[in-house]
Amino acid sequence: MILILGSHEEQLAALVADRLRWRGAAVAFVAHARLLAAAGLSLSIGGGDGFVRIGARTVPLMDLAGVLVRPQRPVPPDPGLSPEDEDYLAYELQATLLGLLHALPCPVVNLPLPEPLARPAFTSAARLQRIVASGFCLPATLATADRDRAARFFDRSGGLAILGTLSGQAPPRLIEGAAGLDALLAAIARHPVYLQRVPPGRWLDVFVVADRAMAVSVPRGAAPSPQGGLPAPDPLLIDCEAAWPTPGTSPAAGPPGAAAVDLPSTLAAQCCALTRALHLDFAHLRLVCAQSGEACCLDVRAHPVCNHCAPEVQDQIATALADLLARGERRRADDPRLWYVGRPGDGLPLCAPVR
Amino acid sequence: MTAYLCARLCARDERFVLLDARGYLRDFDLTWSLADGGVDGAIRAGASWVGLDALRSICVRWLDLPELPREAAETAEEHGARVHEAFQAIVAFADTVPVLVVSRPASFGSNSSKPYQQQLVARYGFSVPRTLVTTEPEEARRFYEECDRRVIYKSLSHRRSIVRRMTPEDFDRLHAVRHCPTQFQEYVPGVDIRVHTVGGDLFPTEIVTEATDYRYAGHDGASREMRAATLPPEVAERCLRLADGAGLVMSGIDLRRSPAGEYYCFEINPTPGFTFYQRYTGQRIGEALVDLLCRGAL
Secondary structure, eight states: OEEEESOTTSHHHHHHHHHHHHTTOOEEEEOOHHHHHHHOEEEEETTOOEEEEETTEEEEGGGOOEEEEOOOOOOOOOTTSOHHHHHHHHHHHHHHHHHHHHHOSSOEETOOOSSOTTSOGGGOHHHHHHHHHTTOBOOOEEEESOHHHHHHHHHHTTSEEEEEOTTOOSOOEEEEHHHHHHHHHHHHTTSOEEEEEOOSSEEEEEEEETTEEEEEEOOTTOOOOOTTTSOOOOTTOSSOOSOOOOTTOOTTOOSTTBOEEOOOHHHHHHHHHHHHHTTOSEEEEEEEEOTTSOEEEEEEESSOOOTTBOHHHHHHHHHHHHHHHHHOOOOOTTOGGGTOSOOOOBOOOOSSOOO | OHHHHHHHHHHTTOOOOOOOGGGBTTTEEEEEEEETTEEEEEEEETTEEEEGGGOOEEEOOOOOOOOOOOOTTOOHHHHHHHHHHHHHHHHHHHHHSSSEEETOGGGGGGGGOHHHHHHHHHHTTOBOOOEEEESOHHHHHHHHHHTTTOEEEEOSSSTTOOOEEOOGGGGGGGGGGGTSOEEEEEOOOSEEEEEEEETTEEEEEEEEESSSSGGGTTTTTOOEEEEEOOOOHHHHHHHHHHHHHTTOSEEEEEEEEOTTSOEEEEEEESSOOHHHHHHHHOOOHHHHHHHHHHHTOO
């Protein structure tokens, strides 16, 4: 059986399930972690045995051939619990899910890590270094709560920049001109922000599934504004983009039907290398490619949403995910993802000397 | 801990800035930028700015939430979101700046799931107790019998983390596990050893007590003795590799030596309360940390 930890209403998850069923695989959805725990689970750490109950079925953990972890729906608070107990339960469920998914010998896409990957990629020394080591450049970026510094950076960027939050909870957006400055000042009056200078070039969304990279061309700054239209983040999410996409939109995505692009093989290899370096099976890279061929990496997302891609690209992505899950290869004990928990804070130089 | 570190840094005439996360945006500010692959930036503390190039190291202790005043038109939810953003900015700063950070917040995460951490620990060659995580009362009961009725239970996350022995009286409330997964572990008899790692230095402390959780020995009316200890070289090496693998420059590793001489590892703590141990044993854990911070490199 292949388990999809996510909703069948989510487009990509549904497509992957279709592809898997077409191959004769049994697929089950569990909408969120709380349901999984409430239905029943038992896990013996070290022994590798245990079971989960999915609907009326009791599935031994050894019978799971693969797991796909997708963004999950928010869970409404239980009115019978105090906020403190609700909080405690959320932490316990998260800890359980992290332990469970790491104990499974089958492929888990993407295997959650305790590190919060929902944050922008540049907010981690480890990820910064891996992005550069994979051959990408990074845009000039400023993180600040200082309005004057932010305004100066925006001005020096020609009045055009990406504005984002350091938690990654709100999707980044392109701001421009006087209206952009107003938006920047309004945001920074509330909390710290980051600004990214926008390099010239073609915007691409690249979706990597293991060793396959599929790309679409997106308009510059493509990002719907789901603010206010999205529910609160699910406290049970592990390592997940905070926003649950409304149908037809996705955080930091573009309009529906973004056209497929053939990636140069070197760039495709770079994207796959970066995804591997970040210990991901499935990633969404937002790139700006200059005419010179240089690719600038604006961000990397660990729970890609591809609703904005042309249907044939969504099909390719779903097929690649189904291939990966159906392969059902047992994870090896030396799988680096099982060892990876961050990196030493050892002051390693970041890509270039500190000025 | 923080007071201790400040006192030691003062005693050495080292310049340092103490940033209390509660005062973020009021008492201090953080700004950093990325250009040409390098990180540059500054810290405002009070009225003065310190450039990142003047920074040798950062020590991150428990971070409180910033105390941002709630605005008149702001709902509690909006205020909470704003506080969260501010908190994330501090975390992102500590995770990004290219200096020695003891330890980067990104590496604290393994402690948020004990079953996850247990798998990590086992891969570094430590013995780990048989463990069951379940929402099924019958499974818990079966595990209790399988382990000859010598079982403890504890939380899975770092919240409300107190270890308790399971007894037959607990059977009446075992149904509660249906509402929240619970972790049961085979009880391993032996001597507790807390190992503090600071860079490449190691400080094992042996704790002799009859309490199930030595931290709460006084609370349980049990005695507790602590003394500096030594570890077999291969166990010491394992501890250093585990801390390194977990991305922790400083850590507190909880071991237990069984009567057969086997070393079990229960947990690795990213922000250990080392002063408690050095007060009893005279071990120079804090001095090693201060040395490291002053050196700015491992």
